[in-house]
Amino acid sequence: GVADQTTTERALRRAGYEDIGAVRDVLDGFRRSGACRALSTEGRARLDRLMPLLITAAGSEPSSTLALLVYLLESIGRRTTYFVMLIENPMALTQLVKLCAASPWIARWIAQHPIVLDELLDPRTLYEPLTHDALTAELRTRMASLPAEDLDLQMEVLREFHHSHVLRVAAADIGPGLPAEQVGLHLARIADVLLQECLTIAWRGTATRYGQPRCGSALAPEFAVVAYGKLGGLELGYASDLDMIFLYDDCDPAQSGMTDGKQSIANEEFFARLGQRLLQLLTLRTPSGLLYEVDMRLRPSGKSGPLVTSLSAFREYQTTLAWTWEHQALVRARPVAGAPALQRRFDEVRREILCRVRDPDLLRRDVADMRARLAGAHPPSDSGFDVKYARGGIVDIEFMVQYWVLRWAHTHPALAHGTDSIGILEALQSEGLLKAPQRERLADAYRRYLSTEHRLKLAERGSTVDSAAFGDVPDTIVTIWDETFNQ
16 A cells, blocks of 8 residues: 555556456555454554465466455464465465465355464475375374373364365366366265264263163173265265264163163163264364254154164164155165174164165155155246256256166165165176266266366355356256156
């Protein structure tokens, strides 16, 4: 705000800006903002060093980039050490500008979780999401150095871990580029690792208070978390909820199931409290934000059912009371945390249910009716093609995959092994139930839709695209649907 207008305009044009008036409005607004006025003398000096670098770096990017960067600076204004980091690390500044230019969502993610700015210091790691084993090892190392009794600090570290690794996936997605199914897989791995660690913390806290659950004189079997939906299908999105249910092993009726602590309670109550504690770890908002939103409505009997369910009660419900749509949901269910033995037993129950013989006509009607109900709840959008709910979109493909599993798994049990839609389509072809051209059309469409979902989220552009964006792909999917359900 010191230079005269002519000098300012000349400098901004030289930096690459075209709409000089808009840029000046952004900078003037930032200068007058509460964030700037609240800076200490040292903080203001740091900002004065940073701003010329930032303005120059953003000049060749889309016009909205500078406004996003200013929003980010307002959010981290009290942490002026980050100003120093960006001043002293030109590569980090370059990466920040690049990411904000590519994705408003990333800009807001960094603004909400400034700790992830540290990830910008090494672009070699920024664009390389970790494997499941590497994620597990890193989180265990971080958690091992924390006091066991400091739950608040543990929750902060869990959130910092989550935020930084989601940023890595997003950076790789818009940078080198990731196949759509790899984005979902990486995000699901992060969630899997965090769920296991949160369960470990929750178990430790609950057992400290009530003791360990037992069946008679023997230690009781344990607890497991089962993922449904996008997490279960390894297709997690950047802002997806976690659809889950909680299972535990119950005792033989002849045995008493009680914990062995001084404040002894029934095993069922122990597992209910464990489930509540786990949900709190996942959903409590701390200064670093929250880990995940959680949806437990897919548990037996929905919201009216208990939070945790014994595996035997789950099996009984799925066998005698569950609706077809609940068996459809089971196609994408997989255990993600808890006792390995209980996870294996859940897998056995899942395969048993999926491989039941069903009336083909009744099954076809049930699946088509549920799709019609979804269509009624999500009518066609005036703004374009809804990638998920429009006819010929994601839901149509998922429903067909689920229908084919429920229809054929009794004679082709290999269909009940995987939970991801593309993997199941490959199994359908391998089993001779789907011809190669049909499988390719469905899988290619599904990948394009998933990729578009991810890009729409990163660009903060809702869930619809221009109706012509996919050409005749939706019509092709509708044709396959009609061939399947209108026989």
